[in-house]
Amino acid sequence: MTLNLVSFFYTVIGDGMTVYVDGVLFLNLAFDFLLLLTTAVVLKRNVKIFNILLGAFIGSFSTLVLFLNITSLQLFIIKVYLSILMVLFTFYYKDFKYFIVNLGTFYLVSILLGGFLYFLNIEFSYKHNGLAFYHDTPSVNLIFLLIISPIILYIYIRQCKYLERKIKNYYKVTLIVGKQKFLLNGYLDTGNTLSYKGNMVILTNLPNTFRRKKVLVPYVVINGSGVIECVKAKVIVDKLGEYDVWLGFSENINISGINVLLNGKMEGKI
Secondary structure (H helix, E strand, O other), rough: OOOOHHHHHHHOOOOOOOOOHHHHHHHHHHHHHHHHHHHHHHHHOOOOOHHHHOOOHHHHHHHHHHOOOOHHHHHHHHHHHHHHHHHHHHOOOOOHHHHHHHHHHHHHHHHHHHHHHHHHHHHHHHHHHHHEEEEOOOOOOOHHHHHHHHHHHHHHHHHHHHHHHOOOOOEEEEEEEOEEEEEEEEEEEEEOOOOOEEEEEEEEEOOOOOOOEEEEEEEOOOOHHHHHHHEEEEEEOOOOOEEEEEEEEEEOOOOOOOOOOEEHHHHHHO
């Protein structure tokens, strides 16, 4: 088990309690399997279940260090060493960058789960008077934590996939209108494929105060049709290129932090 969760086990087990090593090893194995599986899903690694089980089996031995009379530094080194072995036996070694990404993501997932479980234990097992905390009830049942952990990690995976879908369409944009230049945040709107006189149309929520010749560009959407006021502009989209465009004005850009809706044709897939 990784750095956070080993310490968490020690906190939950507590002093003076009967500890069954085989039970703790099994719980550790289950948690490590969940952590490695989540890492594989988040990074879209094509690994076999056997490799994940092997990595989890190696990590489960980290629980045994709780019963050794060693210093904190030695404990830390052992846990780091075991976590590296877990990642190597699960994902193999292809190159240094591949290894670091795997290891870093594994640590992040471990910290996320360990921190959340520690929070639950503190929330339900401790009371406080001002800033003074004291133990009032038994620690949260480990079996309950094992049941809730997949839910926590599932929510994390869903959130990662949602952010991946959203962020991949975000671009840094330099908008040039006449002699004015704006550094903005753009979103590639694949539903916008509107063109006018050979140039693509993009939309912005900037105020329509440019003293340039304006044209009315017709458009048709599912809910109807109309015209939008546009001016000629140039846009430089990070990693996509530079384009001469018609810049339309709209107050209905409801994507948080976005100033420009880019044209779907800029991606080159439409």
